Amino acid sequence: xxxxxxxxxxxxxxxxxxxxxxxxxxxxxxxxxxxxxxxxxxxxxxxxxxxxxxxxxxxxxxxxxxxxxxxxxxxxxxxxxxxxxxxxxxxxxxxxxxxxxxxxxxxxxxxxxxxxxxxxxxxxxxxxxxxxxxxxxxxxxxxxxxxxxxxxxxxxxxxxxxxxxxxxxxxxxxxxxxxxxxxxxxxxxxxxxxxxxxxxxxxxxxxxxxxxxxxxx
Numbered sequence: 001x002x003x004x005x006x007x008x009x010x011x012x013x014x015x016x017x018x019x020x021x022x023x024x025x026x027x028x029x030x031x032x033x034x035x036x037x038x039x040x041x042x043x044x045x046x047x048x049x050x051x052x053x054x055x056x057x058x059x060x061x062x063x064x065x066x067x068x069x070x071x072x073x074x075x076x077x078x079x080x081x082x083x084x085x086x087x088x089x090x091x092x093x094x095x096x097x098x099x100x101x102x103x104x105x106x107x108x109x110x111x112x113x114x115x116x117x118x119x120x121x122x123x124x125x126x127x128x129x130x131x132x133x134x135x136x137x138x139x140x141x142x143x144x145x146x147x148x149x150x151x152x153x154x155x156x157x158x159x160x161x162x163x164x165x166x167x168x169x170x171x172x173x174x175x176x177x178x179x180x181x182x183x184x185x186x187x188x189x190x191x192x193x194x195x196x197x198x199x200x201x202x203x204x205x206x207x208x209x210x211x212x213x214x215x216x217x
Contacts, residue, residue: 002031004031005031005033005188005189006032006033006035006083006085007025007032007034007084007085007088007185008035008078008079008082008084008086009021009034009036009038009090010038010039010040010075010087010088011038012039012040012044012046012091012094013044013045013091013093014044014045014091015037015044015045015046015049015050015090015091016091016178017090017091017177017178017181018037018046018049018050018090018091019046020177020179020182021034021090021182021185022034022053024182024185026053030182030189031186031189031190032086032185032189034050035083036058036079036082037050037056037057037058038059038060038075038078038079039057039058039059040060040071041059056082058078060078068095068097069097069099072096072097072099075100076100085107086109086185086188086189087107087109087143088108089110089111090181092110096143098145101144101145104143105144106142106195109143109153109185109188110141110142110143111138111140111177111181111184112139112141112148113138113170113173113177114127114128114137114139115136115137115139115157116139116141116155117148117149118131119131120147120149121147121148125166125169125173129160129164129166129169133160134160135157135158135159135214136157136173137157137158137173137176138155138176138177138180139154139180140152140153140154140155140183141153142195142200151195151199151200153188154180154181154183154184155180156179157176157212158176159214160214191203192204
């Protein structure tokens with residue numbers, strides 16, 4: 001069997017995207033495995049998800065560190081000790097320092113609930129509704145020091161319906177997040193992803209061949 005890519009996942013909350021990754025990595029044929037789950041919040045439900053899957057967990061409280069750099073140094077130490085070769089951010093609600101981002105450049109990915117580069121930061125579903133866009137979605141991208149600005153690996157789109165409120169739209173996007181993140185991890189773990197001039201190229205990728213239009217007529 002080919003060597004599986006070891007991954008560390010950073011969380012802060014309920015860990016629904018973590019669960020999607022755990023489910024994918026639970027298949028022995030999947031090209032990645034989760035070596036460690038780290039939370040900066042001690043009672044994050046995602047830690048329980050990891051324990052149920054038999055994955056080691058660790059809590060590193062950001063409040064116990066004098067600076068962002070000191071906290072990030074503890075993260076870096078724990079990730080490297082786990083043997084992880086890639087970091088996945090899954091609802092990790094901390095801004096990482098420039099030094100940490102650069103140290104893991106090309107080896108750290110994140111999922112964001114919008115079709116980047118639109119709607120960076122928080123409250124993306126509210127922003128999408130207020131902007132009147134007809135398509136919304138999620139993006140898996142490489143992490144860079146700039147917020148929500150790294151090269152895009154995978155995107156998934158959903159229609160914005162006239163009846164949508166934030167919760168309804170968020171639910172529809174989240175369903176796609178749970179598909180997009182394992183897909184992006186698989187592509188990276190298979191060695192099919194490269195970055196050329198900040199644009200991700202995927203070896204052997206097929207065009208979807210589907211045109212999504214909203215409204216349909």
